[in-house]
Amino acid sequence: MKAKKRSRLKKGKKLSIKKENGTSAKISKYWFQRYDLFSRYDLGIEMDEEGWYSVTPEEIAIKQAERCRGQVVIDCFSGVGGNTIQFAKLCSSVVAIDIDPVKVELAMNNALVYGVANRVDFLIGDFFHLAPSLKGDVVFLSPPWGGPMYKEVESYKMDMLQPRDGYTLFKIALSIAPNIIMFLPRNVDLAQVEELAWLSSPPLTLEIEENFVGGRMKAITAYFSCNAV
Ligand code: MGP
């Protein structure tokens, strides 16, 4: 698949936003952040609605990938490829899984824009079905949080993660790799995140990183490790 070159969008035109994405003005606030999401946005990046509000901003994805340098990484919910692309640059191999075939097509296109598509094994499938066949050094979990409404609760709980709760997800991840990274809402219940480390015996070490872009907190990343990742 070839990354299509797109003509530059006129700045601030909602009409262009709709035309570019075929989605509502709901995504316009994310479109205004487009270069934070993908610095190469203008070179042919393609998104869908869920991709807009879920993609990991590039600066954060780079930091996460730096922690996985040289490792075999399974990106279990790869979306439009925000994380996959950065893993592909630094890791020894990357498996990128998404249940939505459109997302995989968009991620492949976006990986081409960054010149790393040939460094990724893209899989269309349900992570929970594929899990028994997966092995790696690091499992990266960036699952759906239930849409942009996630921040309407004061404390985001593990059972709000989709399509399965965080404890189930984490236990499955433990069967795949000794190191697990979770990208989570900034309002997540940190006591529950700590509980996850105790699902392994001996418990995994945990480091919480607060992720900021342009001085605004976007999310947290939890690094679980049997050793330093
Ligand atoms: P946001 O809170 O919707 O945006 O998402 P923003 O710009 O911080 O909104 P504001 O109104 O508070 O200013 C912040 C970041 O969280 C996004 O850029 C995504 O990286 C991430 N994110 C958001 N959602 C809804 C999801 C999700 O469902 N899954 C994953 N994996 N990441 C998400």
Ligand code: SAH
């Ligand atoms: N980190 C990604 C965003 C992931 S959003 C990025 O930076 O682009 C979460 C993704 O999980 C969505 O694309 C959704 O299609 C996918 N997903 C939902 N359920 C899934 C499942 N059971 N198995 C694999 N992917 C799933």
